[in-house]
Amino acid sequence: MNDAVLFDAREDGIAIITINRPDQRNCLSREVREGLFAAWERFENDDAMRIAILTGSGEKAFCAGGDLKEMVDKGLQIPPRDMFPVPYDNIELSKPTIAAVNGVAFAGGWMIAQACDLCVASSSARFAITEVKVGRGSPWAAPLISMIPQRIMMEIILTGKPVTAQRAYEIGLINRIAEPDALMATALELAKEVLEGAPLSVKAGRETVMLATEMGRSAALQAARAAHELTYTSHDAQEGPRAFSEKRKPEWKGE
Template sequence: MADILFSIEDHVAEITINRPDKSNALNAAVREGLFDAFKRANEDPECRVVILTAAGSRVFCAGADLVEMAALGITTPPPDYMPVLGKNVAMDKPVIAAVNGAAMAGGFLLVQMCDLVIAAQNASFAITEARRGRGSPWAIPLTKQLPRRVMTELLVTAEPMSAVRAHDLGFVNALAEPDALMERARAMAKVIARNAPLTVRANLRMIRFADDMGVQAAERVADEIFQEVYLSEDAREGPLAFKEKREPVWKGR
């Protein structure tokens, strides 16, 4: 069986880590498969939204495959060791993490890098590197996603945070019963896919620039980002469809 499953339907790509017997740990095959799957989704003109999930009902991803890591003698991971959206993987479409269980270490990273998160009620989140003598420099974006003391707690205790608490803190967008997780994630993806793709992508770019710079500088960049949107065929199609009382037909141009 493939370690990564990929499918696309109705403008929604689904990427599934498929090593449930190994806690969906990130061995070389999984990491390479994720690189390929994200690239495929980003380059497919039919894809407007991506859902990242994992097989099984207990663990979303336990992080790095420590058995493989020990065998290879990996010390400092190279820059291309893990696929990280916006860092070493280009992705201009929204990515929804559908978290079906425990997301630990590198599994936490996979959730952290996504734009939206739907979690099963029994899911949990942990940065466990302190238990293994490893490092988590990738956790820096959490300074924009969680309160400082919560981030500190996760890093220094290595204890898990429940999905309910993560939702209360705004790290998770919505909770779902385990057997309804994918239904909930697909419903959100369907809503996004119905919207104008150029506007959705521009909104993502604006948010990412705002994360990396001050408000005033980000506002100037946002004006530039949306020029393409305002001048597009889709920008004329939206009001016209409203006037004609029909669903818009987006062309992405």
């Protein structure tokens, strides 16, 4: 870890990962990339951490994308597969994640917000895939077709123009909008709502959503049934109905 990325391991099982270079608009510089790789690894390997919130320092930028000066200095052409830390892509994670977008999420900033399972945004946030403006590419945007309509995706990519948080909510890119000073509280509320569920059910549910975006209907159904076998045969699968019938809060064991 380095001070470019902060890691807050809360006692309630929520990890808050913060890109901490507001003076650089939290761009994906080398030190930020290294810090994010380390933070995601720490999150995945800590059994006490059940969900992570990714955000940026300050109010102006969640992440403004790659470090263009670094790209020029390196003469960067095709980015190496392991250059940018993208959850569930070149970073293997088995737990849910939330992006808390506090300002602009441009280019690589959109990329890492898109990669998270859920997204909460400040009302002042803006989103843009700006690669066409600087002659770069956005192959990472391909999964976006499972989130928003094709023609809207086409316009966003071909024009590079920003969309507001309200527009992002309308097209289904983000889950919730919050006033700037309530962004983290809103993200934490969503995280706690996820944590109320049985851990194995949440894990299998997340896998089902991803399977459904990658497979045809029949194949996804078959794979989802397999993904839920552990859930159905777990202690928690008996504890949940028992707690409901006894009118008490369930005590999940995650097993």
